[in-house]
Amino acid sequence: MSADTLVLILVATVAAGVPLIFAALGELIVEKSGVLNLGVEGMMIVGAISGFMVAAESGSLWLGVLAGAFAGMLMALVFAFLTLSLMANQVASGLALTIFGIGLSAYMGQAYNSVALDGLKAIQIPLLSDLPVVGKLLFGYDPLVYLALLMYPLLVWFLYYSRGGLILRAIGESPSSAHALGYPVIKIRYLAVLFGGAMAGIGGAYLSLAYTPLWSEGMTAGRGWIALALVVFATWRPGRVLLGAFLFGGVTIAQFHVQGMGVEIPSQFLSMLPYLATITVLVLISRNAATIRLNAPASLGQAFHNEVH
Amino acid sequence: MIKLTPRPQPSQQMLWLSPLLAIALMLVVGMIVFTLLGQNPLKAFHAFFIEPVNDLYGIGELFIKASPLALIALGLSVGFRANVWNIGAEGQLTMGAIAAGGVALWFYDSESHFVLPLMLIAGALGGMLWAAIPAFLRTRFNTSEILVSLMLVYVAELVLSWLVHGPWRDPDGFGFPQSKQFSDSALLPVLLEGTRAHAGLLITLVALAVTYVFLRWSVVAFQMRVAGLAPRAADYAGFNAKRTIWIGLLAGGAAAGLAGTSEIAGPIGQLSIPLSPGYGFAAIIVAFVGRLNPIGILLASLLMALLYLGGESAQMQLALPAAVSGVFQGLLLFFLLATDVLINFRISWGGGRPKPAAAAPQAVAKPVMEGEQ
Numbered sequence: 248m249s250a251d252t253l254v255l256i257l258v259a260t261v262a263a264g265v266p267l268i269f270a271a272l273g274e275l276i277v278e279k280s281g282v283l284n285l286g287v288e289g290m291m292i293v294g295a296i297s298g299f300m301v302a303a304e305s306g307s308l309w310l311g312v313l314a315g316a317f318a319g320m321l322m323a324l325v326f327a328f329l330t331l332s333l334m335a336n337q338v339a340s341g342l343a344l345t346i347f348g349i350g351l352s353a354y355m356g357q358a359y360n361s362v363a364l365d366g367l368k369a370i371q372i373p374l375l376s377d378l379p380v381v382g383k384l385l386f387g388y389d390p391l392v393y394l395a396l397l398m399y400p401l402l403v404w405f406l407y408y409s410r411g412g413l414i415l416r417a418i419g420e421s422p423s424s425a426h427a428l429g430y431p432v433i434k435i436r437y438l439a440v441l442f443g444g445a446m447a448g449i450g451g452a453y454l455s456l457a458y459t460p461l462w463s464e465g466m467t468a469g470r471g472w473i474a475l476a477l478v479v480f481a482t483w484r485p486g487r488v489l490l491g492a493f494l495f496g497g498v499t500i501a502q503f504h505v506q507g508m509g510v511e512i513p514s515q516f517l518s519m520l521p522y523l524a525t526i527t528v529l530v531l532i533s534r535n536a537a538t539i540r541l542n543a544p545a546s547l548g549q550a551f552h553n554e555v556h
Numbered sequence: 557m558i559k560l561t562p563r564p565q566p567s568q569q570m571l572w573l574s575p576l577l578a579i580a581l582m583l584v585v586g587m588i589v590f591t592l593l594g595q596n597p598l599k600a601f602h603a604f605f606i607e608p609v610n611d612l613y614g615i616g617e618l619f620i621k622a623s624p625l626a627l628i629a630l631g632l633s634v635g636f637r638a639n640v641w642n643i644g645a646e647g648q649l650t651m652g653a654i655a656a657g658g659v660a661l662w663f664y665d666s667e668s669h670f671v672l673p674l675m676l677i678a679g680a681l682g683g684m685l686w687a688a689i690p691a692f693l694r695t696r697f698n699t700s701e702i703l704v705s706l707m708l709v710y711v712a713e714l715v716l717s718w719l720v721h722g723p724w725r726d727p728d729g730f731g732f733p734q735s736k737q738f739s740d741s742a743l744l745p746v747l748l749e750g751t752r753a754h755a756g757l758l759i760t761l762v763a764l765a766v767t768y769v770f771l772r773w774s775v776v777a778f779q780m781r782v783a784g785l786a787p788r789a790a791d792y793a794g795f796n797a798k799r800t801i802w803i804g805l806l807a808g809g810a811a812a813g814l815a816g817t818s819e820i821a822g823p824i825g826q827l828s829i830p831l832s833p834g835y836g837f838a839a840i841i842v843a844f845v846g847r848l849n850p851i852g853i854l855l856a857s858l859l860m861a862l863l864y865l866g867g868e869s870a871q872m873q874l875a876l877p878a879a880v881s882g883v884f885q886g887l888l889l890f891f892l893l894a895t896d897v898l899i900n901f902r903i904s905w906g907g908g909r910p911k912p913a914a915a916a917p918q919a920v921a922k923p924v925m926e927g928e929q
Binding site: 285325328329333334335336338339340342343344346347348349350351353354357468469472473475476479513515516518519522523525526529530533534536539552 | 717
């Protein structure tokens with residue numbers, strides 16, 4: 248394998264990891280507040296089609312990205328209303344969001360099936376982007392890739408170095424204590440869920456506007472679920488989300504190159520790799536029950552009701 | 557501002573009124589949406605809910621679609637009652653169909669009466685095998701059955717895709733991804749002339765009776781219910797938590813495998829892709845709308861089947877995309893989850909009248925289906 252191929256593989260790996268970074272970092276914040284939103288797949292796919300429709304109609308890709316974020320938030324708002332205001336079961340509500348999102352996106356995208364767009368282009372930094380190897384590896388991506396990478400230090404700062412992050416984590420650990428201290432538990436959980444929706448929506452929009460700039464039904468192909476698994480794999484730490492996302496990006500890209508190298512395996516078995524890898528890492532990380540217990544937000548998945556809203 | 561006051565006891569009336577309220581809300585919203593899309597709402601209603609079932613054939617189709625939905629939902633309800641979240645029924649259906657289809661193709665030239673029973677056994681085992689993976693990983697390694705069972709849906713569909721593109725592809729099928737048409741010995745007989753309603757319906761009825769008896773009279777089912785409602789109480793009482801997980805998952809797997817078998821031995825008659833229009837996922841909605849109760853599930857499956865048929869009919873008559881069914885299914889579950897608040901809470905409208913700080917009200921009324929993670 249030549250150095251050029253290796254660079255190509257690495258660059259493709261980063262791109263494949265980006266939608267997972269958006270969705271998983273968003274879900275990380277949601278879960279840190281004690282809410283489990285299993286609707287990531289639904290929010291992503293509605294983000295993907297909304298972004299694509301707006302971009303195709305307006306001609307502006309950035310408007311499309313915004314629309315993806317907004318659509319993800321709208322979906323998240325439904326979930327938040329059900330689980331936070333009406334105290335519906337979070338698992339069932341998240342599933343409903345995914346089922347609804349897949350149906351809604353198919354409905355919305357009817358007229359856009361296999362329409363192609365001129366996708367987001369890689370930025371060109373004079374001199375830097377032209378450097379050999381490093382130029383492609385560091386300075387040759389589209390802006391959303393950099394936004395995804397920028398989210399990491401931002402979220403680390405927010406979660407661990409800001410007052411807001413401390414409150415968020417306190418609510419995730421013990422909502423009744425946080426409530427007793429006077430923090431608006433429900434309101435902050437609403438904000439966290441909406442943020443998660445926007446991030447999942449951007450992740451979906453990245454798929455339909457940059458990664459493969461076209462719309463096809465069910466194009467998220469389980470990435471929302473893989474993002475959920477990543478949060479567990481990362482034991483709720485942003486840095487490991489990044490690591491996991493690139494790992495999965497690598498697995499996704501590897502399947503194409505294994506075929507390219509002339510290995511005689513039916514393509515279906517290679518396509519299974521990301522799903523099997525997800526199961527494997529989940530088993531490895533949850534094998535030790537204490538790891539999960541110590542790292543998971545203590546109130547994850549439980550409804551909270553306070554008399555005084 | 558909505559104000560929720562916990563009820564001292566979950567309301568039994570609301571437990572059954574809530575699905576009806578949800579259906580009514582779905583219909584109202586559906587009509588509004590149709591009107592906004594420029595359709596005559598009454599005509600749309602007719603096309604969606606009356607047209608598909610106004611003759612005998614249509615009623616047969618309704619039962620054909622309701623049957624796998626009810627069967628899978630019955631199996632899932634056993635797990636859901638115990639907070640065992642098997643959401644991979646679509647994959648278990650696929651695996652069951654693959655196992656049963658393998659039997660049908662293996663005994664392609666046989667006219668024996670044993671082919672069908674063998675297919676049913678293979679189908680149930682195939683579904684159970686696929687459900688056993690999340691059960692094993694959950695009990696042995698504490699791995700989330702939600703994510704594992706869901707991931708396995710994609711894997712099962714890829715296995716099926718490989719089989720019908722490769723080793724099991726019909727050599728005379730013009731390259732379409734499908735197996736040979738099964739021979740007659742591998743097909744379920746039609747029950748009623750003039751319809752496609754097949755003997756698979758009987759499997760669902762048997763499953764209904766079995767589930768009813770199991771849930772109503774078995775100690776194991778009682779223990780599983782306790783594990784779902786109050787996990788700590790179940791632990792304290794020494795109920796076997798691993799058994800709960802195994803039974804919860806295997807019941808869904810067997811049911812989904814049987815549903816897959818009766819699809820390929822019934823209306824489809826071969827292995828092909830796609831095998832199911834999302835029955836495995838829609839069955840989750842059926843289980844909830846049916847209140848995890850066998851009779852409720854039966855009724856909910858008929859409603860959900862009507863949504864499927866209505867979608868097809870709306871596509872033909874109103875040129876609406878069939879995907880509109882999925883939107884309605886999702887809406888129905890949303891509304892149900894919303895109206896379920898009435899079971900545990902009283903709703904009042906009113907301003908910010910200050911109340912004395914209530915002491916830990918959430919301890920008074922735990923939501924009935926609260927997920928313990």
